Amino acid sequence: MTPLARLLEAALFASARPIPSDTLSQLDPESTPAGVAAALDEIRERYDNEGHGVELVAVSDGWQILTRPEYTEAIERAQLAARPQRLSGAALETLAIVAYRQPIGRLEIEDIRGVGAGAILKSLQERGLVDVTGRGEGMGRPLLYGTTPLFLEHFALRHLGELPRADELTVALRPALPQAS
Amino acid sequence: MHNDVAPMHARSAEDAGEHVGFIVELPEFSGPLDLLLSLIRDEQVDIYDIPIARIAEQFLARIHGMRIDDAAEYLEMAARLLRIKAQMLLPRPEGMEAWEDPRAELVRRLLEYQQVREVVDVLERLSDDRRNRFARSYVQVQAEPVDRDDRPFAATLADLFAAVDRVLRQATRPLVHDVIPRALDVDGAMRSIRAVMALRSRAKWGDIVSRDAEPWQILSVLLALLELAKSGELRIAQPKPFASMELSGDTAS
Numbered sequence: 001m002t003p004l005a006r007l008l009e010a011a012l013f014a015s016a017r018p019i020p021s022d023t024l025s026q027l028d029p030e031s032t033p034a035g036v037a038a039a040l041d042e043i044r045e046r047y048d049n050e051g052h053g054v055e056l057v058a059v060s061d062g063w064q065i066l067t068r069p070e071y072t073e074a075i076e077r078a079q080l081a082a083r084p085q086r087l088s089g090a091a092l093e094t095l096a097i098v099a100y101r102q103p104i105g106r107l108e109i110e111d112i113r114g115v116g117a118g119a120i121l122k123s124l125q126e127r128g129l130v131d132v133t134g135r136g137e138g139m140g141r142p143l144l145y146g147t148t149p150l151f152l153e154h155f156a157l158r159h160l161g162e163l164p165r166a167d168e169l170t171v172a173l174r175p176a177l178p179q180a181s
Numbered sequence: 182m183h184n185d186v187a188p189m190h191a192r193s194a195e196d197a198g199e200h201v202g203f204i205v206e207l208p209e210f211s212g213p214l215d216l217l218l219s220l221i222r223d224e225q226v227d228i229y230d231i232p233i234a235r236i237a238e239q240f241l242a243r244i245h246g247m248r249i250d251d252a253a254e255y256l257e258m259a260a261r262l263l264r265i266k267a268q269m270l271l272p273r274p275e276g277m278e279a280w281e282d283p284r285a286e287l288v289r290r291l292l293e294y295q296q297v298r299e300v301v302d303v304l305e306r307l308s309d310d311r312r313n314r315f316a317r318s319y320v321q322v323q324a325e326p327v328d329r330d331d332r333p334f335a336a337t338l339a340d341l342f343a344a345v346d347r348v349l350r351q352a353t354r355p356l357v358h359d360v361i362p363r364a365l366d367v368d369g370a371m372r373s374i375r376a377v378m379a380l381r382s383r384a385k386w387g388d389i390v391s392r393d394a395e396p397w398q399i400l401s402v403l404l405a406l407l408e409l410a411k412s413g414e415l416r417i418a419q420p421k422p423f424a425s426m427e428l429s430g431d432t433a434s
Binding site: 095156 | 297298303314316
């Protein structure tokens with residue numbers, strides 16, 4: 001491996017969280033963005049081609065070394081690490097709405113889901129998955145919510161654009177709306 | 182997704198000792214729209230031509246006996262369904278082209294909600310995929326306790342008596358405290374921090390503690406900082422782990 005790839009690998013190993021690309025570039029002041037990208041490619045290809053138990057994954061705006069899924073069960077059985085809890089259906093619905101409609105206020109979320117959203121928003125905010133990103137116009141200047149970088153990390157997304165586009169979602173119940181009314 | 186409604190969670194109030202009936206929850210539905218969609222799916226009806234009377238009846242049957250605080254949102258939906266049912270019974274004005282289907286708004290909301298459910302499926306898949314990969318977890322290295330004697334404890338009766346005797350003798354000894362005045366100057370440190378913060382809105386730890394500070398001075402500054410942060414005079418932030426702490430006088434946010 002090139003010296004830069006070795007340096008990046010060491011940094012990625014030492015960090016528990018994804019390392020943003022610009023931080024990776026700062027590790028060696030003489031490195032160029034293209035050099036860093038090439039070094040990351042080198043690490044990733046090596047992990048993939050030589051059959052390593054870990055892989056290099058692009059998450060949020062950075063990179064992270066993650067274990068491969070086939071070893072999850074053995075690792076968990078030995079209690080070396082535990083998978084985080086699944087989010088509830090209500091929490092996922094709220095996240096889905098925030099992700100697609102942000103910035104969005106609590107009332108709009110409740111309108112779409114048909115149930116109160118205050119408690120769920122609070123717990124999502126405590127988990128760092130959504131945050132207040134501004135205040136809306138209108139009465140009471142309501143708080144507006146948006147997703148955080150941790151949201152991307154939680155779903156291993158590089159950016160929100162990786163989610164299916166709203167018009168790509170099939171409305172699966174019945175074919176298109178009859179042009180009535 | 183929610184095809185099976187049979188295993189409703191029922192909590193009996195047996196603990197109370199008397200029969201107060203069952204409290205029924207519908208945990209498998211995340212709201213009235215979810216329940217409604219599930220009914221439409223179970224009954225295999227066309228979402229654009231919902232048989233309102235039948236669906237409303239089933240909806241009411243399902244929410245019958247729900248806990249009252251959860252029920253509010255479901256009851257509101259039930260009321261809406263009944264109103265739509267009533268509107269459907271009204272005679273349509275003859276020859277009017279622009280008859281608005283009273284179900285239109287409900288259909289719009291159901292379709293919108295259905296989209297959300299589809300995104301939830303995507304998110305669920307992504308999150309399961311991510312949950313199956315572990316990142317390196319940061320654990321601070323700590324020295325293992327040196328004495329790790331796992332052998333079972335063995336002692337004779339005489340050892341035990343001797344031990345009890347030692348403990349009792351210790352316990353009867355009067356306790357004498359030496360009270361030393363605390364050699365800290367928190368008030369002084371607070372004054373100097375205020376002076377620094379008055380000159381600049383932001384400061385770092387190194388700006389308020391000199392390099393050759395003695396332990397009591399460092400402690401005084403630390404306590405003073407905590408005191409000032411508690412009273413809201415300044416804010417302490419650490420942008421990332423192991424970074425130097427940043428103090429700011431701006432406590433507005």
